[in-house]
Every structure is written in C-alpha cells, then in structure tokens.
Amino acid sequence: MMNSLGACTLALISGLAVAQTEPHIEQISARLTPNDLKADVSFLASDLLQGRATPSHGLDIAAEYIAAQFRRAGLEPAGDDGYFQTAPYENVTPKVEGMALTLEMAGVTIKADPESMAMQQVFAADFSRVGLRKVRVANGASLGAVLPDQARGKVLVLDFANPKMLMPTMLELAVLANRVQPVLVVVLRASGLPRNMAAGLREIPYASSTPVILVWDDAIRVALSSEEANLADATISIHVPPPTVAQLKLRNVVGVLRGSDPTLRNTYVLVTAHYDHLGVCGIGDGDHICNGANDDASGTASVIEIANTLSAQSVRPKRSIVFMTFFGEELGLLGSRYYATHPIFPPEETVADVNLEQLGRTDVDGASSVGLLNVTGYDFSTLTDVLRKTGEAAGVQVVKNEQMNVRYFGGSDNQALAELGVPAHTLSVGYAFPDYHKPGDKWPKLDYNNLAKVDLAVALAVFRVANSVETPQWNRDIPNTQSYVKARQDSLSKP
Numbered sequence: 001m002m003n004s005l006g007a008c009t010l011a012l013i014s015g016l017a018v019a020q021t022e023p024h025i026e027q028i029s030a031r032l033t034p035n036d037l038k039a040d041v042s043f044l045a046s047d048l049l050q051g052r053a054t055p056s057h058g059l060d061i062a063a064e065y066i067a068a069q070f071r072r073a074g075l076e077p078a079g080d081d082g083y084f085q086t087a088p089y090e091n092v093t094p095k096v097e098g099m100a101l102t103l104e105m106a107g108v109t110i111k112a113d114p115e116s117m118a119m120q121q122v123f124a125a126d127f128s129r130v131g132l133r134k135v136r137v138a139n140g141a142s143l144g145a146v147l148p149d150q151a152r153g154k155v156l157v158l159d160f161a162n163p164k165m166l167m168p169t170m171l172e173l174a175v176l177a178n179r180v181q182p183v184l185v186v187v188l189r190a191s192g193l194p195r196n197m198a199a200g201l202r203e204i205p206y207a208s209s210t211p212v213i214l215v216w217d218d219a220i221r222v223a224l225s226s227e228e229a230n231l232a233d234a235t236i237s238i239h240v241p242p243p244t245v246a247q248l249k250l251r252n253v254v255g256v257l258r259g260s261d262p263t264l265r266n267t268y269v270l271v272t273a274h275y276d277h278l279g280v281c282g283i284g285d286g287d288h289i290c291n292g293a294n295d296d297a298s299g300t301a302s303v304i305e306i307a308n309t310l311s312a313q314s315v316r317p318k319r320s321i322v323f324m325t326f327f328g329e330e331l332g333l334l335g336s337r338y339y340a341t342h343p344i345f346p347p348e349e350t351v352a353d354v355n356l357e358q359l360g361r362t363d364v365d366g367a368s369s370v371g372l373l374n375v376t377g378y379d380f381s382t383l384t385d386v387l388r389k390t391g392e393a394a395g396v397q398v399v400k401n402e403q404m405n406v407r408y409f410g411g412s413d414n415q416a417l418a419e420l421g422v423p424a425h426t427l428s429v430g431y432a433f434p435d436y437h438k439p440g441d442k443w444p445k446l447d448y449n450n451l452a453k454v455d456l457a458v459a460l461a462v463f464r465v466a467n468s469v470e471t472p473q474w475n476r477d478i479p480n481t482q483s484y485v486k487a488r489q490d491s492l493s494k495p
Contacts, residue, residue, distance in 0.1 A: 022467060023313040025393055028459050031309040034448035037455070040069070040301035041360065042443045044275070045293035052292060053279025054328040055091055055248050062275050062300075066253040066325050069304045073311040075255030075323060078344055084251040087327075087338040091248050092122045095241040101186075101213070103220055104129065105234035116217035123211040124242040129235040130155050130183060134224055143172065148180045155236045156182035157224055160189050177210035184238065185212045188221055213238070250327045252335050254344060257311050259466065261318035268345045269466040270322045270353040270422070271306060271458075272336070273299030274329030274413055278437060286439075293443040294433060298360030298451060300325050306459045317466035319351065326413050336413035340420055347417075348491040351471040352383055353424035354462055355414040359454055360446030364430025365401070370450050373398045373457060374428050377409040380481050381423040383465070383472040390460035396453055404431045406480060421488030423472040427458060 043049075043065060049058035067083040079085040096119070101112040133150050134157040135142060146156070156177075177185055215221070224231070253275070259265035277292025291297075307323040322345060328334025343350075362370045373391055375384050378400040391398040408431055409415065417424035429450070435441040465472060474481045474488060 021315070022463060023310075023315050025456070025460065027313060028309055029394075029452075029456050031312055032305055032452055032455050032459060034452040036305050036308070037298075037301050037451050038443070038446075038448045040304050041293055041297045041446060041448075044297035044300055045291040045441075045443045047289055047291070049291075051279040051281070051290045052275065052277045054276045054331050054334065055089060055250055056279055058279070059250075059276055059327060063251045063253050063325075063327075066275060066300065066304060067255075070253065070255035070307060070323065073255070073257075073304075073308045075257055075307060075311060078254040078256045078322065079252070081251075083253050083255055085254055085339065085342070085344060086249045086251055087335070087342075089248045089250045091246045093244045093246070094119050094122045095243055098239065098241045100237075100239045101215065101220070102237040103223055103234065104237070105223060105231065108223075110219050110223055112215055112217040112220045116215065116220075118214045119211070119240070121211065122243045123240060125184065125211055125238055125240040127155070127183060128237045130237070132157050132186075132231065132234055132236050133182070134159055134231055143176050146176065146180050151180040151182045154182055155184045155186060155238075156180065157186045157188055157236075159224060160187065173212055174210075177212075182210060184236075185210055186236070187212060187214045188224060189214065189216050211240075250335070250338075252324060252326050252339055254322065254324045255307065257307065257316070257321040257323070259318050259320040260316040264318040264469070265320050267319045267349045267351055268322050269317075269319055269351055269462055270324060270345075270417065270424075271303055271356070271462055272324045272326060272353055272413055272417075273303045273356040274327070274335065275300040275325040276327050276330055276335075278330055281437075281439060288439060290437060290439055291442050293441050293446055294358050294361045295436065295441060296329070296357045297443070298358060298446060299356035302356045302359055302451070302455045302458065306455055306462065309459055310463060317463050318469070319466040321462060321466050322350075329413055333413055333416055336416035340416040343420070347420040347422055348494055350417070350420075350422045352465050353414055353417040353422050354383070354458060354465075355412055355417075355424060355426040356428075356458065357412050357426050358428040358430065358433065360429070360448070360451050361433040362429060362447045362450050363445075364433045365404075366432075369430045370447065371396055371453070372429060373454055374401050374405065374430060375399075376405050376412070376414065376426045376428075377418075377480070378405045379475055379478060380409070380484070381425070381472050381474050383423050383425055383461075386464055386472070387427070387457065387461045390464060391457045393460060394453055394457035396457040398457075401431065409480075418484050419487060421484055421486075421491045423474055423484075423488075427454075429454060 132155040278290040281290040282288040326335030412426040414424035
C-alpha cells in the first residue's frame with residue numbers, strides 16, 4: 001500500500017505533468033493584453049500607412065512592422081526572403097493624361113472634358129467614328145431588353161438619366177457586354193458625378209474584356225439626351241493611352257513557432273489574417289483614407305499578439321504553429337491564393353487554418369456583439385468544436401449566424417486553404433459594421449478589451465489543436481464540404 005507521502009508525491013508529479021501539457025489560461029491572458037493590441041492596430045491603421053492598398057508604400061511598411069514583431073517573438077522565418085514569401089506582381093496603372101472622347105452628330109463635334117470621365121478597368125483603346133446605340137435605363141429590365149443586333153460592334157451608351165437610380169454592378173455590365181458585344185460601354189450619368197464613382201462598381205469582379213467608361217460631361221450628356229432618331233448617324237471616337245506597367249514584388253509575412261514533438265513538429269496549424277486594405281478611397285475635400293482598423297488591422301494585430309503570447313510560454317505544443325499575414329485580400333484573395341499555389345508547408349501536413357478578420361468592432365450586425373465569436377462554415381468541420389470549448393473557458397460564446405456563416409465562408413482567405421483540403425474557417429466578431437470599407441473604420445472605435453478576450457479563446461484553441469494527436473476533420477454529411485473532403489483525401493493520398 002502506498003503511504004501518504006508517496007500519494008502526495010505522485011499527485012504532485014501528476015499535477016506538474018498536467019501543468020506542462022498546456023499553458024494556464026491565466027498565463028496566456030496576462031500576456032495577451034488590450035493595450036498591446038491597441039498599439040498594433042493604431043500603428044497599422046494610422047494615416048501614415050495610407051490605408052495599406054495593394055501595392056503601396058504603406059503596405060510595405062505594414063509588412064516590415066509585422067516581420068519585426070515576429071522577430072521580437074522569436075519565430076523562425078519561413079519565407080524565401082527572411083519572413084517574407086515574395087510574389088511577383090505586375091502593377092498596371094491607367095494613363096488618364098491624353099484620354100479623349102469625341103462625339104460627332106449633325107455636323108457638330110463635342111469633346112468631353114477629361115475631368116468628367118473615369119475608366120472602370122485598365123485598358124488602351126483607339127476607336128474612330130464608331131456608331132453608337134443609346135439605351136435610356138429606367139429600370140433593371142432596360143438592360144435585358146438590349147438586343148445583340150442593336151449593339152454589336154457599336155458603342156453602347158447607357159443613359160442613367162435618373163440620378164437616384166443605382167449604378168449597375170460590374171457583373172451586370174459584364175453579362176450585358178458579353179451578350180450584345182459592343183466595342184465599348186459608356187455609362188452616362190448626371191453632371192457632378194464624383195470621379196471616385198469607380199469604387200462603387202467594384203463590388204463584383206469584372207468578367208468581360210469590353211472596356212467601360214463613366215461619363216458625366218454636361219455637353220455630352222445633353223447631346224446624347226436627343227431622341228434615338230437624331231442619333232442615327234452619330235459617332236463616338238475615343239483614345240485611351242496604353243497603361244504603364246511596373247514589375248513589383250508583394251509579400252506574405254510568415255513566421256513559425258516550432259513544435260516540441262520530434263514527429264508532429266513537421267505538421268502545422270496556421271493562424272492567418274490579411275494585412276492590406278483599400279488605400280485612399282476618393283478625392284477632394286475631407287478624409288478619404290480607408291484606414292482599415294477593423295478590416296483587418298484587428299486580425300493582423302491578433303496574429304501578432306497570439307504569436308507573441310504563445311512563443312513566450314514555457315510549454316510548446318507538439319505541432320508547429322505558422323503565423324502568416326496575407327497581402328491583397330481586398331483584390332480577390334491574392335496573397336492567400338498565391339500561398340495556395342506556392343505552399344511553404346505541405347498541405348497534407350497542414351492540419352488546420354484559423355483565419356482572423358474583423359475582430360475589433362462590437363457594434364456589428366445591427367446589435368452589440370460583446371463576448372461573441374462567429375465562425376464561417378460553422379458546421380463544416382470539427383474545428384468549431386474546439387473553438388466552442390475554449391470559448392467557454394475564455395468567457396466567449398462561439399455562435400452560428402444562420403444567414404451569414406455559409407455565405408461568407410468563401411469571402412476571406414480561409415477559402416484558398418479550404419480548396420487545398422485544409423479545414424479552414426474565418427473567425428469574426430460579426431459580419432457587418434457601420435464603417436465597412438469606409439474612411440470611418442478607425443482604430444479608436446475598436447473594443448480592445450473584447451478583442452483581447454476573443455483572442456484568448458483563439459489562442460487556447462490554436463494551442464489545443466497544435467498539441468493534440470487528433471486533427472480537425474471536415475464534416476462529410478454536409479453537401480457544401482464535399483469538394484473540400486475530396487481535396488483532403490487527394491492530398492493525404494499523395495505518395
């Protein structure tokens with residue numbers, strides 16, 4: 001029979017063994033502070049960085065800052081250039097100088113003021129005296145009524161005479177252009193349209209090679225308001241100089257906290273966020289810097305501080321944790337898609353991706369989201385189960401937004417990893433906030449106490465996944481996951 005001293009000794013040893021398995025929540029909480037998160041966000045979302053557009057000098061400064069924080073945390077660099085995974089990028093800039101549009105009708109020549117035009121995508125063009133077809137757009141059905149034989153090979157002029165009518169999306173214009181095949185689409189609006197109206201047409205990626213120009217020149221607008229019979233012989237000429245092309249390098253920032261298990265240290269859990277935003281949104285008086293504090297300096301700061309916190313713990317998880325921030329999410333997930341086609345860590349050895357976005361604002365989705373954490377693709381994998389448990393420990397409720405969780409699964413950088421078969425989700429406090437993609441998304445509006453609490457739940461979940469011999473699995477019973485399940489099977493079956 002074991003004596004009492006032996007029993008106490010065994011209990012003490014057992015207690016130590018448990019303690020060394022996982023950091024105490026108090027240890028992580030003490031290191032993961034609201035003030036440190038505020039320091040990161042306030043720098044990344046400062047006016048100095050001019051909104052971190054892809055590409056821009058502000059984006060480069062942000063990348064250097066993130067790399068410096070990874071260096072401070074003692075992470076191993078994992079890129080082809082230190083902490084940077086470099087990607088070639090062709091920056092194409094339109095040349096508005098020399099752009100000209102001329103309307104000729106009834107013996108009269110009218111030249112548009114270059115300050116009253118805007119391009120909707122980069123292109124070069126030289127059209128001389130091309131016939132036109134004008135359509136007065138009264139409602140959505142007006143676009144559908146245009147027939148191919150009316151517009152093919154002509155300049156299609158869409159007259160939005162009612163200034164209150166919403167502009168078409170780029171997808172709507174692309175569908176129309178692909179169907180009727182004009183050489184050019186001119187979107188005509190009332191005078192006074194701001195030059196940054198282009199931003200309003202970029203909601204949906206463009207899918208047509210037909211160029212689109214917005215025109216709000218008074219003389220052109222008045223002339224084209226004539227009845228269709230008077231426009232029968234009218235022609236349009238346009239000159240758009242070739243754009244300038246610069247070869248650049250963009251950078252994902254990558255650091256690794258190496259795991260402790262001799263075998264499992266060669267498997268990886270990813271913690272990601274995008275560090276870019278929209279840059280300067282518009283011109284004229286007033287504030288036009290889209291600082292992107294919540295979207296997504298909050299996620300980037302969380303990656304930094306979770307890395308700093310977990311690297312400082314005396315206990316290392318079995319698997320390695322990769323901390324990575326992506327460029328170009330706002331341009332169509334460019335950085336994450338580049339990583340997916342040039343993975344630093346084999347997809348078959350990558351067990352999960354926890355992507356962080358819009359974690360700082362609690363005035364979201366029309367209510368207060370203090371103490372809440374949303375997961376996109378909530379039911380898609382068992383990773384959500386881990387998050388729920390660590391959320392309870394941190395005082396955070398992991399919730400399922402029935403309307404948004406599936407819709408937004410493909411809208412952030414987790415999608416590129418999911419397509420490789422890696423169980424990957426995006427975590428956010430909410431999906432919509434008042435200053436989304438606007439200059440008002442500034443750092444003082446974030447709730448840093450709540451951000452620290454949410455990050456505590458995330459840090460615990462990341463550590464537990466990295467420290468477990470079991471790995472997150474896709475839910476095979478959901479139709480939405482079938483392509484991801486197959487991708488995972490394909491990746492694991494590689495020789």
